[in-house]
Amino acid sequence: MGQTTFSGPLRSLSTVVPQTYTVASAPSASEAGAGSIIYVSNGAAGSPILAFSDGKNFKRSDTGATITAA
Secondary structure, eight states: OOOOOOSSOOOOSSOOOOOEEOTTTOOOHHHHOTTOEEEEEEEETTEEEEEEEOSSSEEETTTOOBOBOO
């Protein structure tokens, strides 16, 4: 599936499923771009978490800390 750019809020009548990664396989946060969202299966000290890019690092959605496997 290709990449689509939106202007304004994203609304869906169905589920939105972000790509799944581990901390080790996560893409570069700077290349992904600020605001990108991923699902990290071990990013909350070994537990699953949604994470967002701040343009430099992927941050945990619950605390804002950088994702880490341990």
